[in-house]
Amino acid sequence: MFAIDADDVRYAATMLAGVAVRTPLLEYAALNEIAGRRVLVKFEGAQHTGSFKFRGAYNRLARIEGAAKAAGVVAWSSGNHAQGVAAAARLLGMPALIVMPADAPAIKKANTKALGAEIVLYDRLSESREEIAAALAAERGAIQVPPFNDPFIIAGQGTVGLEILQQAEDAKAALGQVLVCCGGGGLTAGVATLVKDVNPSIDVYSVEPSAFDDTARSLRSGQREIVAKGASSICDALLTPTPGELTFPINQALLSGGLAVSDEQVKAAMRFAFETLKLVIEPGGAVALAAVLHGLAPATTLATAVVVSGANVDPALYAAILSEITSAG
């Protein structure tokens, strides 16, 4: 019925064992105090390439064999998926070509190139990344690796949820809810699939930028809603116009709801992470933390796990966001 089940996530975990980083689940007394509950921070900034995307990419690429492996892969991405695919391809000895928007953060373009991938830039407003990627893939006989709408990708991202459950148990924390940053919904769907299978009483929520709250609205309306034209957000990793075909049915069946945060709340969460958690977090990676910090997470007497999905932020933007503290006092 769904694109994946929990055993696909468990199998992905065996593929990723010793390859992906088992990122830390961190707890801070100062954050617990603000949130009025135990908050466990799953820090995917410590993952290879600075985001969870390596998990799904490796789980997908590791299934490609023979002549297809030699032809390599093509992916389109604003940055984190690009780096994840490039790193997985390098580890597996496959060529990778990445179609990136010309206005993607410089750090994401530079890191993707440094990982040995070939990059083709496109104009986000006038060109279609899907068409460019499809043409390039056809030309080379390469396999396209979509950022979220793929069963192996979803299952790979779901390993974040498996680790959260194991690490929460190690920390003797009874989880009541998991908040997941949501763009196309692959991470959310993967985490929800695993978490609800193990413990259906844990609530899983997606968290999005308020201008890109397509998943939240889709969960309410029951159909895949589309983001308004011209919408913008600093959360460059989450600028997906509509939930994925494969991810939405999963999220619709399993999520307890969708939350949304403003860009100002995201920036405040990034500053809090700098000041108190001592973690670098990119805008899109900070939305779930922002929801907890701003009282948007539904009440629970149990612990809340918050996924910090990535940390690839341009130093100039980061410095500017930090400087808002300085100028504010």
Add this chain to the structure above:
Amino acid sequence: MFAIDADDVRYAATMLAGVAVRTPLLEYAALNEIAGRRVLVKFEGAQHTGSFKFRGAYNRLARIEGAAKAAGVVAWSSGNHAQGVAAAARLLGMPALIVMPADAPAIKKANTKALGAEIVLYDRLSESREEIAAALAAERGAIQVPPFNDPFIIAGQGTVGLEILQQAEDAKAALGQVLVCCGGGGLTAGVATLVKDVNPSIDVYSVEPSAFDDTARSLRSGQREIVAKGASSICDALLTPTPGELTFPINQALLSGGLAVSDEQVKAAMRFAFETLKLVIEPGGAVALAAVLHGLAPATTLATAVVVSGANVDPALYAAILSEITSAG
């Protein structure tokens, strides 16, 4: 013969169990590649108050009972020890008065105050913090808590070493050396005491800012050397003029040597931590990482553990250091 032995560290660990954060020991493929060895990063930025100092402070304060507890404690510190003492005092329900230099980072002063401590400022150039603290302690019948020259403080800091050994074993890493940020030498002495007791073949090195390399020079000369008048460094946490009376004999007996890094190397390490480790690190907390990144750690075929001792850095300074990347490239 020495101020502490390894069992004092083990006992401190039982005092700190469930109170201090068991901070993560992180590993990054990108860092291993640069260093040409496995590098394990002990991230004390995730400790209460953003540095390891809470460990020693709590281990000291928890031994104070009765009337002495009601009279509270007095400490002098440029910041991290202040916050550690303030947080420990709050947890234990004791008053704390902290003597801080007027030019300490604003974030450290603000955080110390936020933890409920009373603050007295002094002029670093014209006044003696020791005399001010002694007078205030006498006046109140309060106990002075020195930043490093105290057996309980040294033993508490040593729990960092205990965790490193346990976590390296969990990570199946055979440790060849441990690099420790060094100011007065309390953290270094505590870590060395525990590590050398468990495995004498592991080399422990202190790492200092090159303008404050008193421990490195003292290790070479065999006596406690003093930093040149007017020396300066961005590593505000490590501006100690000479090794401690209690810490130096331990370090002299146990260390394999003392390393030193320039402020430019420290800044580069902070930028690397931002870009690749996704960790916020303060200047003084980055010296051991800087040594590994700049090829200053002695050769080993085994793994190197690097202590990141703290992460309390003013956002304006941090933004300025990050901006040097932007302007450079």
